[in-house]
Amino acid sequence: MTTLVIGGTGTTGSRVAALVGSSARVATRKPALAGQTRFDWREPETYGPALADVDRIYLVPPIGVADPVPIVEPFLAEARDHGVRRVVLLSSSAITEDTPQLGELQRLVRVGFPEWTVLRPSWFMQNFSGEHAVARSIRSTGEIVTATGSGRVAFVDADDIAAVAVRALLDPLPHNTDHVITGPQALSYADAASIISEVTGKPVRHRPVTTGEFAALLTATGLPSEFADVLAALDEQIRHGAEDRVTTTVDEVTGRPARTFAEFAAAHRDSWR
Numbered sequence: 001m002t003t004l005v006i007g008g009t010g011t012t013g014s015r016v017a018a019l020v021g022s023s024a025r026v027a028t029r030k031p032a033l034a035g036q037t038r039f040d041w042r043e044p045e046t047y048g049p050a051l052a053d054v055d056r057i058y059l060v061p062p063i064g065v066a067d068p069v070p071i072v073e074p075f076l077a078e079a080r081d082h083g084v085r086r087v088v089l090l091s092s093s094a095i096t097e098d099t100p101q102l103g104e105l106q107r108l109v110r111v112g113f114p115e116w117t118v119l120r121p122s123w124f125m126q127n128f129s130g131e132h133a134v135a136r137s138i139r140s141t142g143e144i145v146t147a148t149g150s151g152r153v154a155f156v157d158a159d160d161i162a163a164v165a166v167r168a169l170l171d172p173l174p175h176n177t178d179h180v181i182t183g184p185q186a187l188s189y190a191d192a193a194s195i196i197s198e199v200t201g202k203p204v205r206h207r208p209v210t211t212g213e214f215a216a217l218l219t220a221t222g223l224p225s226e227f228a229d230v231l232a233a234l235d236e237q238i239r240h241g242a243e244d245r246v247t248t249t250v251d252e253v254t255g256r257p258a259r260t261f262a263e264f265a266a267a268h269r270d271s272w273r
């Protein structure tokens with residue numbers, strides 16, 4: 001049994017690969033370690049070798065692409081030809097099958113494979129840590145800038161997403177469903193800022209901006225404007241309450257509770273030094 005982990009060096013994929021263990025084949029543009037294979041969404045000739053003897057896939061779609069369907073659909077056809085039976089797609093709580101373009105990936109996985117799961121996580125807690133834009137902004141200005149207003153999000157830890165993913169990949173019975181995965185509390189960005197302030201002892205604040213201002217800020221960092229508009233529109237949906245919900249998926253699928261934002265912040269206090 002071989003699991004191809006696409007995005008296997010990334011936020012969720014690296015955690016999935018670690019949990020799957022030696023039967024994971026990590027897809028990366030720059031393989032350097034045992035167990036890694038060269039894979040680039042922009043180079044279809046890398047698909048076949050990566051898929052050899054694979055029977056299940058953790059699929060992180062191409063990053064930063066507003067319409068990934070023309071890239072992912074031929075890959076899925078090739079995966080089927082190689083005998084892949086099970087696909088676990090990383091999607092988002094903000095995306096359903098009815099969402100133009102990104103939602104189509106969910107449908108392709110559902111109708112194309114006998115065994116499938118669509119993971120629909122909320123916003124990652126890890127966006128606040130490491131080299132992510134929010135973390136850099138906290139370190140440099142003490143601010144988190146969003147267009148979410150006082151809207152709330154049930155931020156979820158990437159370890160919890162990976163734990164659900166691994167059950168979906170390895171459970172003898174396929175899940176054949178979508179899982180909306182959240183953390184245990186819905187928080188505004190101001191709430192998150194105040195938890196980080198408490199943990200670091202440094203003032204951190206949320207600065208709300210309009211959707212248009214936020215899109216312009218993202219574009220200024222080098223994001224393609226089409227994709228910046230998609231991300232800014234997601235913030236607007238949060239402002240209107242779209243992510244103000246908590247699910248029990250982590251508990252139900254993994255048998256343990258989802259990590260709280262306060263626990264995450266305490267474990268990552270060095271991120272904000």
Ligand SMILES: NC(=O)c1ccc[n+]([C@@H]2O[C@H](COP(=O)([O-])OP(=O)(O)OC[C@H]3O[C@@H](n4cnc5c(N)ncnc54)[C@H](OP(=O)(O)O)[C@@H]3O)[C@@H](O)[C@H]2O)c1
Pocket residue numbers: 006007008009010011012013027028029030039040041042060061062063090091092093121122123124127
């Ligand atoms: N961040 C959130 O709050 C959030 C919430 C819900 C859903 N999501 C979903 O999570 C995904 C992104 O997560 P993330 O931002 O944490 O990114 P990430 O998973 O850390 O993405 C980076 C990964 O993508 C791989 N990659 C980049 N370009 C590639 C290419 N051309 N071909 C093959 N692999 C490539 C990288 O591999 P190499 O560099 O090793 O090649 C690396 O493993 C998106 O699909 C997003 O919709 C995110």
